[in-house]
Amino acid sequence: MTTQKNAPEVGREQWTGQLGFLLAAIGSAVGLGNIWRFPGVAYENGGGAFLVPYLVALLTAGIPILLLDYSLGHRFRGSAPLVFRRLGRRLEGLGWFQVAIAFVIATYYTVIIVWAIRYMLFSVNLAWGDDPTTFFVADFLQDAGTGYSGDFVGGIFWPMLGLWLVTLLVLGFGVAKGIERLTKIFIPLLVVLFVVLVVRALFLEGAAEGLNAFFTPDWSALAQPGVWVAAYSQIFFSLSIAFGIMITYSSYLKRRANLVPVSYVAAFANSSFELLAGIGVFATLGFMAAQQGVAVGDLEGLTGVALSFMTFPQIISMMPGGPVFGVLFFASLTLAGFTSLISILQVVSAAFQEKFGLSRVQATAVIGGLCAVISLALFSTTTSLATLDTVDKYTNEVGVVASAILTCVLVGLVTRKVPTLRAHLNYVSTARLGSWWSAMITVVVPLALAYILVTTAMELFRQPYEDYPWSFVNGFGWGAIAFMVAVAVAFSLLPWRRPVDEFTPETLQEVTR
Template identity: 35%
Template structure:
């Protein structure tokens, strides 16, 4: 018996798994991408489309990956190799994703951590300067690296304490705190004069805005938000006992992800209405510029004392979301090395930390020392390249291969039997159809659309 088998971790129960899965799913994408997309694509129309996709396509893939992990008791490479060595390559591709994402995700996590403290140390006015503060910080040859390291150290300490002693306890504190802070911020923001116009803009469906572009955007957001096709849910499923109901658990993970996404929009869109008189500011911005340039200006318009509190709480909330997602990436990488090399957890974890830190330094150089290297065209960075390769190329390929593998090679019945170990699976026929026919087509649509968008063929 290898040391990795001897030391394999497990969740203390079903809710520990649900919280961990939700913590992995709830990340930066919920905070800076969902509100922008909802504002751009007809508010409630986008939310309704997203909801339907989460509880059909999204839950289908979540259930597949969790069942695959629990059936084999292994992380991605081992889980696919379990059915034959020739299938291990699917696990290798899936396993590459967290190794690509974790370093650059930690860089952005460092930005969020910096802003959390900056609201207390520098004040809201210093951050609301049309991006000068942000640009000077990320291009700094010292400061940006220091805050990346601070973020990584927090994540490393939590994962280093183990699944039950570190990850479960951190999720038990951070996930409820994140939700409480989000609700408190929503209540405050929507009580401000003029905010209800933003709420209406955000929640009331504008059916005229439904389009293929809306559908593809909702599909892509759902796919990337739920931690699919990156080995995480296979790893987390491998820690789950046989008594826990998989369909119930993954439905709860989907609900957490949807709920936090909607709350994020209820914070950001009405706040933009109050400050700027319309939701167009949100609809026109996404990603880092929305989070680090537009929102500080919105907060600053609330007055210095209010802006300090709101800005600090908002970025603390986002920091918690970033930390919980980074935890799942580091844990998955550790588990992959343990299962693949037979190393002890301590040795695998050490390798994971060193790799993440070194790669983080390299990617971060793209904003200063290596800024001349623009791999995807003018203005692009090394981080953009890593994000494109992982999100737009590898993840859809892994998802298609996984769906073909389960749908046509080992057959859905193999995983249906695993799912039914804990509870009857009434939707098995619909799930099988989704796995075999519908989901592969939808993933191919995501890949074509997002790769095409990168090269200017489509615009999203």
Template identity: 50%
Template sequence: MRDQWNSKLGFLLAAIGSAVGLGNIWRFPYVAATNGGGAFLLPYFFAIITAGIPILILEYTMGKTYRAGAPVTFARINRRFEWLGWFQVMISFVIAIYYFAIIVWCLSYIGFSFTQAWGNDPTRFFTEDFLGLTDSALNLGGINTSLLLPFLLIWAVSAFIMYKGVSKGIETVCKICLPILFLMTLILVIRGITLPGAVDGLNYLFKPDWNALKDPGVWVAAYGQIFFSLSIGFGIMLSYSSYLPKETDVVNSAFITATANHGYEIFAGIGVFSIMGYMALQQGVSVEEVAASGIGLAFMTFPTAISALPALNAIFGVCFFGALFIAGITSLVSILQTVVTGFHDKFEVSHKKAVTIVMVPSFVLSFLFITGAGMNILDIVDAFINNIGIVSAGVIELILITRFFDAEKLRREANEFSNFSIGRWWIYTLRIVTTVVLGMMIVLNTREYLANGYGGYASADINVFGWGTILFVVVFADVLTTMKGKDGYRDLDKISYKEVN
């Protein structure tokens, strides 16, 4: 029997916990700063209104109405659409596998913060001493035994949460973790803005370059940030909303989730770039020289900033990596639940059996990411699964729903229990604006990867872990679609809103 959220607050905290992930802390500030600074906020907010909130409303409505995760929801809309649901589920499965490794790094660095174990050269410490990084994604170099203990600990915690279920596991964890996350972020921001040079960092982040708005790439970057940040397009919000009571106001819920997520992005960005400004002042260089994207910012650049602080270095380090750790855990359980829901809804298996089906193979495969090649593999897989996999899933979803299904029916479903109604603009933004922009992203990203590869990696690395990952997702989505499910899993009359524990 299906679980159900204990309250709307529990659902919102879980949804916000999923959306507020690692990328909010390290990706958004850099994307904004390198795409026009303060001017980036204009396409960013435009993308929120025309893509982020409309897609959230769409997925909340579909999940609640059809009472299932992505595969069965799409199958109940049209049995030929089921493959898309499994495509989204397999994307989540891949992300979950490498997300474990990043959380392991965060947990380790919480410990390192007490003594600043990274020393005077955090880059060398991270790549050589900590990861034992090899020169190729295909040169595994063996399992890094120093990562085994935190790796097993993260797996045990994740498995415990998942086996407890939606209401007793995920909801409870998010109610505990989200307030702690925001408290840690508040400490980071307060400490950051009180440091010398903080203004320089904030100027780098927010100073508008209006000429950047003429660049189509800036607008594409804004839509990309919204898409990845809100966990839309790869089954998470469909899964979470499938556990909602029928009377839930999905329109209001979408606005609350988006507002909380994007507010947190900007708030965390203030803290991160205040520190970058201080670091630039100490080194006598520009903020741009010390600001790096992604993993480099979190595990190579920021430890240098922590060590350079005049006081309370350990506390600041624990807060920063603790915030990353908590954001990672709340996102990880949402990603895993997407896959679990897919198996539970289609096949005749209990929740705990579905968890086992998902956790065992993902546990085995995730060992790849604690080998010497782990970070190289992670970098390639993450780029391809996000920039091609998720965007493709989103475009296909919008085309199928807005052009081959009665989207007006979903609009009426969304408005039925909402405090304020959405008009037909909602359908047109999804059908035209968002579809076109995401379509441009697929074309640009695919052309770039085919012509120039990615990140300077060898073509063999790209073919195996980049295009190979996309092929893996496509093939397994097809296999799971063709497998026989429980009788009547596509039938609408099987939907029940009564909670049975």
């Protein structure tokens, strides 16, 4: 039962069903980090042994916070700022902090997708030549180092502008007609493309050596705190939790939604894709090592930008049928990145629609347009590479982790809503959550993440990230965090265009314990 006070919620957009929501959630979680980050992180942190802390992190932090996001959005029916406002008026700022995180990520996420699109075309005739690293850095990006040059790279600016127009068009169509339709096509297509890619990689010469390098466990690594930090960081990086996406997405579900099983499916689908990516990537790296007559561990560029745009083009040039392999690989990157980008921008769009009474089209045009302008100004220039690297580091390892800690502390210890949220999840789901979930949210997760945040912050204060100039990392790294805090304070002080406080969540027909 709901009260008449909830009348403004009647016209809220909805997914057409659970499948649409599930595919959208998977589309958000399965992104660039699954393909280019997880394999390298696993290899550098104990190989097969890394799967132990990774699984622990998934079960103790990833799934609990995913369920927390789902319960918040579904019970309080709104974007991140509206949900936290309904938890307590003074908590609205945390919602805007999450919106600011999503805004910042969207500005640089787009350019990586553009790189993937361009490289999908470059794969046809192996346009990078004999030196993919020089081609990427000097010819393609025209990299000018740190700072801000203001010199635009035409080969990035114009495709990026086109991508922004397509992105805003999809957002403008709405949740069911835009986002859901897109993910119902893109996610199955992504799975098919990537499975074909992995199967091809497994039949390459040296693939077995690559898989041995990936899966051979270094059990001594489990004694190193940094390995556990890396595992928790990877889970947060890849699951799209703690910065508003799953709060926003779950708010569009119907009142009866089987949230607990869906969260398990989404989480394990994401991790399965990461494992599949690791198999494909390291089978391919094994081929490269065999061609060069070296061990896989002697190869360079095994993660991130270097893996995708320097190492893989070199492999593609070596292998039989390389152009086809290249098109499949970069098409997979494009699809994974685009579905994640849409979910990130929906966080921002939904917040401004609700706060300022904007229509979906108005919010898409104004806020999406502003994000596009900033994105083009910063990341289609000759200084984009270092800027992207720095903003991404601080946003994900400081901003997102801080957001997760604050969410757990405010929901679990300040408002004491965890029992109610657990009751809500049990009420709408076929699978039930026990008291273990409450313990994870209120004790285990915030303590583990606090350790990660302090460790990361001490490292960033001790020496400049990647030895970039202090002025640069402070400006674009801590500057990004300062922007998020400023947004959180400023927008939480502005009035809502419609009444939002007179809201009564659905009555739970069970005893809350």
